[in-house]
Amino acid sequence: MAPGKPPTHSKSPTGSNVKNVVLGDLLFKTWYQSIYPEDLVAKDTDRLYVCRWCFRYSCDVDAYVKHTRVCDNKASPPGTKVYEHSGYSIWEVDGEEHKLFAQNLSLFAKLFLDHKSVFFDVASFLFYLLTFSDPNDTQNQDCRILGYFSKEKMSWDANNLACILIFPPYQHKQLGKLLMGVSYKLSGWEGDGGLIGSPERPLSEMGWRSYSRFWEERVARYLLLGSQRQDSEETQLQQQDITSHTTTTPEGSKRRHSTESMTVREMGLAVGMLAEDIITALKSMGVVEPEKSQKKRKAHQPHSPDTNTGADHGVQTVKMRKSTVLEWAKAHRVALQDPVREDGFLGKWAPKSPHEGP
Numbered sequence: 001m002a003p004g005k006p007p008t009h010s011k012s013p014t015g016s017n018v019k020n021v022v023l024g025d026l027l028f029k030t031w032y033q034s035i036y037p038e039d040l041v042a043k044d045t046d047r048l049y050v051c052r053w054c055f056r057y058s059c060d061v062d063a064y065v066k067h068t069r070v071c072d073n074k075a076s077p078p079g080t081k082v083y084e085h086s087g088y089s090i091w092e093v094d095g096e097e098h099k100l101f102a103q104n105l106s107l108f109a110k111l112f113l114d115h116k117s118v119f120f121d122v123a124s125f126l127f128y129l130l131t132f133s134d135p136n137d138t139q140n141q142d143c144r145i146l147g148y149f150s151k152e153k154m155s156w157d158a159n160n161l162a163c164i165l166i167f168p169p170y171q172h173k174q175l176g177k178l179l180m181g182v183s184y185k186l187s188g189w190e191g192d193g194g195l196i197g198s199p200e201r202p203l204s205e206m207g208w209r210s211y212s213r214f215w216e217e218r219v220a221r222y223l224l225l226g227s228q229r230q231d232s233e234e235t236q237l238q239q240q241d242i243t244s245h246t247t248t249t250p251e252g253s254k255r256r257h258s259t260e261s262m263t264v265r266e267m268g269l270a271v272g273m274l275a276e277d278i279i280t281a282l283k284s285m286g287v288v289e290p291e292k293s294q295k296k297r298k299a300h301q302p303h304s305p306d307t308n309t310g311a312d313h314g315v316q317t318v319k320m321r322k323s324t325v326l327e328w329a330k331a332h333r334v335a336l337q338d339p340v341r342e343d344g345f346l347g348k349w350a351p352k353s354p355h356e357g358p
C-alpha cells in the first residue's frame with residue numbers, strides 16, 4: 001500500500017485497543033485496532049471521544065466537550081465541495097493543506113479498516129469526505145460527515161481510490177456505492193489524459209464484495225441503458241420496466257432485449273473500468289452467452305493498438321442477451337438510476353452545457 005508503509009497489521013499487539021468511540025452524539029463499537037499515540041490514548045481505552053467535525057480525539061470527556069464548543073470545522077468541513085445532490089455532498093480535502101485533519105481522520109478510520117495501514121504521510125493524498133445535511137431542514141444546516149475515501153495524488157498504478165469507509169452508523173444505505181461512483185468520475189477517464197482506474201489492491205474481503213457488486217451494477221446499467229447517463233425520464237421508464245416485467249416476452253414494438261456483442265475493452269472504455277474488473281463483474285453475474293465456436297475474434301479490432309499482447313483480456317469478445325441482464329438486475333434489485341448524479345458535480349467536474357463544447 002501507499003507511502004510509508006508502517007509495520008502495523010490489524011492483529012498487531014502494538015495497536016491501541018479502543019473498544020468504543022463517541023463520535024458527536026453517537027456511541028459505537030470499534031472493529032479493529034488503530035495506532036493512536038500511546039501517550040494520549042492508553043492501550044485499553046474503553047471510550048474514546050472523537051470530534052465529529054475534525055476527528056480530534058481525547059479520552060477525557062471534559063476536554064472533548066470543551067473542544068466541540070470551539071471546533072474550527074464546525075461550520076463547514078475543510079476543503080472544496082466537488083459534488084452535491086439531495087443533501088449529500090463530497091468535499092475534496094488536500095492532505096498537505098490539512099495535515100492534522102487528515103491524520104486524525106485516518107487514525108479514526110483505522111478503527112474500522114482491517115488490512116489498510118494508517119500512514120502519517122497524508123500529504124500525498126486527497127481525501128473525499130461524504131457529508132449530509134438535510135435540505136428540508138433550513139433551521140439546522142449541520143453538516144454530518146458520514147464517511148470518506150482517500151486517493152493518492154500521483155498513482156503510478158492509476159488507482160482511483162486508496163481507502164474507503166462509511167462510518168458504521170451510516171452503513172447499509174448504499175453510500176459506499178455513491179463514493180465508489182464518484183471516485184470513478186474523478187479519475188477523469190472520460191476526458192483527455194484521463195486514465196481508467198481501479199481501487200488499490202489488495203482489497204479486504206468486505207472491499208472485494210462491495211466492489212464486485214458495484215462493478216456488476218455499473219456493467220448492468222450500461223448494458224441496459226446504453227452508453228453514459230440517460231435523462232432521468234428514460235431512466236424512470238426503464239426503472240418501471242425492471243420492476244413490472246414478467247418473465248414472458250416483452251410486448252410492444254420496442255425490442256430492447258437483443259444480443260449485445262462487444263470486446264471487454266470496448267465495454268471498459270464505455271464505463272471507465274479495467275478489463276479485469278469487467279471480467280470479474282460479467283463472471284459473477286453469469287450473463288455471458290456461451291461461445292458457439294471457440295474461434296478467436298481478434299480481427300475486427302483495427303483501433304486497438306495496444307491490445308496485441310497475448311495476455312490482454314481486453315480483446316476477448318463477449319456476447320450478452322439483454323433479457324438475461326435484465327433478469328439479473330431484477331433478481332438483484334438493482335436500481336437503474338445511478339446513485340451518482342452527473343448534475344451533482346461542481347467546479348471543474350460540473351457537466352458542460354451543450355454550447356460549451358467538449
Ligand SMILES: [Zn+2]
Binds near residue numbers: 052055056068072
Ligand atoms: Zn473538532
